[in-house]
Amino acid sequence: MDLSKKHNIHFAGNPQASETLVFGHGFGVDQQSFSRIIPAFEERYRIVLYDNIGGGQSDISSYSYERYATLEGYVTDLMDIMTFSQGTPTTYIGHSVSGMIGLMAANRRPELFDKLVLIGSSPRYQDDPATSYTGGFDNASLQALFEAIQTNYEAWIIGFSALAMRNSDRPALAEQFARSLQALRPDIALGVAKAIFLLDQRQELPKVSHPTFILQTADDIAVPAVVSEYMERHIPGSTRIQINAQGHFPQISAPDEVIHALQSFL
Amino acid sequence: MSKWESKALEFINQTSRWDKEKHISSFLAFSISLIKNLLQADVVLQLEFENEHTAKVKNASPNFLAGAVVNPDPVRQLLYRNAFKTIYWPTIPADNPLKEQLRDLLCAVVMPVNIEPHHSVLVLAWSDPQEFEPGFQDCMETIRLRLKEILSQTQERLYFQGIAIRFAAILHSLPHAVVFINSDGYAGWVNQKAADILELAGPGEQLPAILSDAMTHLRNKAVNTEDLYNTSIQLFASPENAITGWEWKLEGAAPKTYRVSCIPVASQRINGRLWIFEE
Numbered sequence: 001m002d003l004s005k006k007h008n009i010h011f012a013g014n015p016q017a018s019e020t021l022v023f024g025h026g027f028g029v030d031q032q033s034f035s036r037i038i039p040a041f042e043e044r045y046r047i048v049l050y051d052n053i054g055g056g057q058s059d060i061s062s063y064s065y066e067r068y069a070t071l072e073g074y075v076t077d078l079m080d081i082m083t084f085s086q087g088t089p090t091t092y093i094g095h096s097v098s099g100m101i102g103l104m105a106a107n108r109r110p111e112l113f114d115k116l117v118l119i120g121s122s123p124r125y126q127d128d129p130a131t132s133y134t135g136g137f138d139n140a141s142l143q144a145l146f147e148a149i150q151t152n153y154e155a156w157i158i159g160f161s162a163l164a165m166r167n168s169d170r171p172a173l174a175e176q177f178a179r180s181l182q183a184l185r186p187d188i189a190l191g192v193a194k195a196i197f198l199l200d201q202r203q204e205l206p207k208v209s210h211p212t213f214i215l216q217t218a219d220d221i222a223v224p225a226v227v228s229e230y231m232e233r234h235i236p237g238s239t240r241i242q243i244n245a246q247g248h249f250p251q252i253s254a255p256d257e258v259i260h261a262l263q264s265f266l
Numbered sequence: 267m268s269k270w271e272s273k274a275l276e277f278i279n280q281t282s283r284w285d286k287e288k289h290i291s292s293f294l295a296f297s298i299s300l301i302k303n304l305l306q307a308d309v310v311l312q313l314e315f316e317n318e319h320t321a322k323v324k325n326a327s328p329n330f331l332a333g334a335v336v337n338p339d340p341v342r343q344l345l346y347r348n349a350f351k352t353i354y355w356p357t358i359p360a361d362n363p364l365k366e367q368l369r370d371l372l373c374a375v376v377m378p379v380n381i382e383p384h385h386s387v388l389v390l391a392w393s394d395p396q397e398f399e400p401g402f403q404d405c406m407e408t409i410r411l412r413l414k415e416i417l418s419q420t421q422e423r424l425y426f427q428g429i430a431i432r433f434a435a436i437l438h439s440l441p442h443a444v445v446f447i448n449s450d451g452y453a454g455w456v457n458q459k460a461a462d463i464l465e466l467a468g469p470g471e472q473l474p475a476i477l478s479d480a481m482t483h484l485r486n487k488a489v490n491t492e493d494l495y496n497t498s499i500q501l502f503a504s505p506e507n508a509i510t511g512w513e514w515k516l517e518g519a520a521p522k523t524y525r526v527s528c529i530p531v532a533s534q535r536i537n538g539r540l541w542i543f544e545e
Contacts, residue, residue: 064319072335073320079366080337108334108366203330 001059003084007077008057011085012038013047019114019266020088022048024078026096026120027196028164028181028189029249030056033095036255037262048085052098053077054188063188070195071101078105082112091115091266095251096222097196100204103235107207116212117262120248122223123231124200133202136224142197149193153186163221166247173253205234212238213265215258217245239265270405273304277409281416290423297416298325301390301409309371309391313341313364314384323367331367341387345378352377352406354398364389373398377410381417388413438469443524443543445481447474448536449505463524463543481541490515505537506530514543 003009010031013021021041023034031049038047051058052074067073078101082090092113094102099121106113125135126142137145148156161178162168181189212235216228225242232240243261245254267275281297294312302310311326313336321338323331340363344353353376358368367389368374374391375398388410396402437444443460454474461469464480485494494514501507510527527542 062319064317066316066322067320067335070333070335072322072333076335076337 001062003080006059006062007050007053007081008059009081009084010049011047012049013042013045015046017044017046018088019044020046020048020085020090021266022050022082022085022090022092024050024092024094024098024102025052025055026098026248027192028055028161028177028184029095029252030180032056033180033249034093034251037251037259040259040263046088048081050081054192055184060185060188065191068191068195071097071104071199071201074098074101074195075104075108078102079109079112082109086112089114091117093117093119093262094121095119096121096248097199100199100201103208103212104201104204106210107204110209113210115265116208116210117215117265118212118231119215119251119258120217120220120223121214121231122227123202123205123234125197125222126200128200133230134224134226136222136227137197145197146190146194149186149190153189154182157181164248165253166219166221167253170253173249176252177249202230202234205231206236208235208238213261214238214240215250215261216240216242217247217250217254218242219246220248222248268401270401274405274408277301277304278412281412290420290427294416294420295325297413298388299327301388301413302327305390305405306392307390308393309367309389311367311389313387313389315342315386316384334366336364336367344376345387350378350380352403352410354403356396356398358391367391372396375406377406377413379410379414379417381414381421384421386417434470443541445477445541445543446531446538447477447541448538450537451475453538460541460543484516485514487516487518488514489517501528506532 008031023031025031025033030051034049041047053059053068054063082105090113092102092106094100094117096119099118100123102116103118106116122135124133125137127133127135127138157178161181162174165174165177167173214228214231216223216225228240232238241261243250243254243257245257247253251258277300280300284293284296298310298312309328309331311331312324313321314324315321315338318338321336321341323334323336326332344363355374355376358371358374362368368391371391371393373396374389377388379386379388437457440457440459443463444457445460446455448454451474454472454477456464456466456469456472456477458469464477464484466472466476466480485491488494490513497509497512501509508529512526512528514524514526516522516524522545525544529540531538531540
């Protein structure tokens with residue numbers, strides 16, 4: 001299948017611009033999750049948006065449990081997308097798991113990337129007492145999470161969407177995320193959740209050779225601040241910023257904060 | 267004997283001496299690692315085609331290459347263009363479907379090993395120039411044939427181990443005691459519940475003679491021994507006879523009645539009797 005249809009790739013912004021921004025979305029959302037920050041970059045950048053397989057308007061028939069059992073399938077997809085959209089120096093902006101996917105793809109094919117932006121990303125979600133690493137989740141809480149997705153996906157969505165989005169004064173944001181999760185096939189949601197929450201890609205961090213910007217929010221249930229501090233310590237020459245925003249989706253809940261932070265880096 | 271004949275023979279000898287007590291997946295890993303050592307390659311990996319969307323790097327050395335997902339179609343097209351013969355690249359072409367795996371290397375061999383249901387490709391690569399002379403290519407062909415056997419054995423063993431694990435889990439979870447006795451006289455099987463009732467050490471494979479003794483011992487504890495004896499004679503009069511709802515009334519400190527079924531199992535590969543005890 002045509003790569004553009006497979007990943008629902010959209011080109012936006014200024015096609016004559018000398019730089020490109022590629023946006024990669026996280027679990028449970030799609031390229032629309034960047035819609036509130038895109039306008040700020042449309043004039044100066046060529047913009048590429050896509051949906052990960054299994055999410056948004058991607059080709060669902062391309063989903064394979066084997067291919068996407070780990071991040072490796074997504075990394076190969078991103079290398080294909082980056083090759084497809086090559087033209088001008090490219091900054092990859094990855095939210096959540098897509099931050100790690102971008103980082104891994106940049107380590108494999110460094111010539112396709114110029115800069116990396118990681119929004120709410122984590123190299124490992126599970127605590128690792130043996131190495132004194134805090135990821136935010138112990139094994140029991142992860143098993144409970146998978147069981148909840150498996151046994152009652154609808155109920156899990158209600159609880160998880162509110163916890164991940166925070167901003168309880170604006171319940172419409174969590175409802176929007178819940179609707180996005182409801183659009184996911186539950187078996188795919190479980191497969192993706194396992195690929196994400198069981199990953200351990202800490203070994204990839206020291207290999208990064210691109211300027212990297214780490215964006216952290218307050219009260220992120222998926223990625224506590226200690227994780228982004230760990231990333232800053234282990235990614236050579238990286239810069240970390242904590243923005244004035246709550247929850248795991250600052251590009252939705254606090255777009256102006258994200259725009260200002262991105263502009264300062266770009 | 268030429269250098270390459272000696273290496274091919276060494277591969278056959280060492281893989282034939284492999285310790286069968288070890289897990290089968292380590293056989294393939296050992297064999298691929300041996301190829302790397304014998305041919306002094308810098309990189310070796312197996313690329314397995316798992317489905318139409320997925321080809322995965324396995325048994326790779328260096329290890330960091332393992333686990334990567336490669337788009338299968340471009341690799342399949344490469345093999346097809348070369349009539350599924352081993353491909354020798356004295357210089358790795360710039361446009362190839364294994365760019366990430368062959369980065370910074372000079373020459374490579376891409377060897378298809380076709381095994382159903384999952385075809386594989388063995389990739390060897392070097393950073394120094396190599397001469398893929400006829401003797402080397404003959405050596406690779408010998409290795410390919412042996413590797414095909416090893417892959418076939420590995421896939422079959424893993425497939426059957428998977429089936430055994432699945433069926434054992436299902437049968438051990440049944441609330442009934444289940445005993446299967448193969449009519450060949452060499453194989454029998456009980457689940458945990460049956461092992462408890464028959465006072466066996468544990469579930470799983472048991473010799474039919476042991477099962478027969480244990481069932482006789484259980485039957486002798488019954489208060490309706492005469493009824494059991496007469497019904498047994500009728501039941502075993504023909505291998506096709508079956509019975510359900512047969513009551514075994516046991517005495518003792520905790521008297522119990524089992525409703526017993528005995529069903530013949532007859533298929534192309536297996537013949538025997540399945541016993542089911544319901545409390």
